[in-house]
Amino acid sequence: MQKAIIGKKIGMTQIFDEKGRVVPVTVVEAGPCVVTQKKTVENDGYDAVQVGFGDQKPQRVSKPLTGHFKKGDVAPKKTLKEFRFSDCGAYNVGDLIKADVFANGDKVDVTGTSKGKGYAGVIKRWNFQRLKETHGSGPVARHGGSNGACSSPSRVWKGLKMAGHLGAEKVTVQNLAVVKVDAENNLIAVKGAIPGPNGGTVVLRDSVKA
Incomplete structure (x- = not known):
């Protein structure tokens, strides 16, 4: 099953592997995300899954989006992303996607907005x-x-x-290794650096080169 999750970049640190070697990692607060909509070939012309991340106050949501969230019976979300999985049937509206969707050793592509330099x-x-x-x-x-x-x-x-x-443009870093997954705290440690500032929104998905 294809996997993807939206998260927030926390910052960089380093951890030690089982051989005692230092590994530089970027910590990402990954999810929990909720499936807010399923798109189908019959209704929309293509198969896709819309995923929301980060709670939003209801008074800050526009009327069209308020109706959109009510239709799916999900709480308002700050960030919405769409993923064209090959097996969208495995997801249903309301399903939660958590950090444990990835495991140690998985290869991921990380997409974010780079720092603006003016x-x-x-x-x-x-x-x-x-x-x-x-x-x-x-x-x-x-x-x-x-x-x-x-x-x-x-x-x-x-x-x-x-x-x-x-800067301030969409950047993808490919084929990074997942070093550690903390499902209890919704954290994923990815080896190396990823685009964007601390607090920026990033997307982790299966690596196309794995």
Whole structure:
């Protein structure tokens, strides 16, 4: 059965494995999540499961969403995500998905929103090298240099790497190992770093490369 869960990044720490080696891990508060809706080919054109995470105050929920949650007889949730499982029939509206859906040694892909860095130049954003600081290349050695040719094609190519907004985008880190699962406290320790700040929402799902 395909598995996925929504969680909140708590932060990084380190634990020791059975051989006494230090393992850097990121702790994720994973669930409990509730299935808020099932989509089918007959009604929606595709099979999917909608999952909610994090309790929300009823007065902060819009009227359409309030009706949506009432229809599924579930409490309002802050975050809703949709998963296209191949076996959606294994899930029903109201089912709880807890941290123990994953086990030690599982491989997961973790998706989150990276930290926003604001406006950044090409060196910080794209790892460009500096220009020469002599022979008239100034006054700024950190700018992007030439943006393209002159008469042909007489424009800047789409997708050219330039200065601009850095971070605050969807990032997926693949094939991370689940080191420890604490089902009682809804915690999952994943080896290595994952995207986003502490407190950010992340999604753990089965690794496509496992």
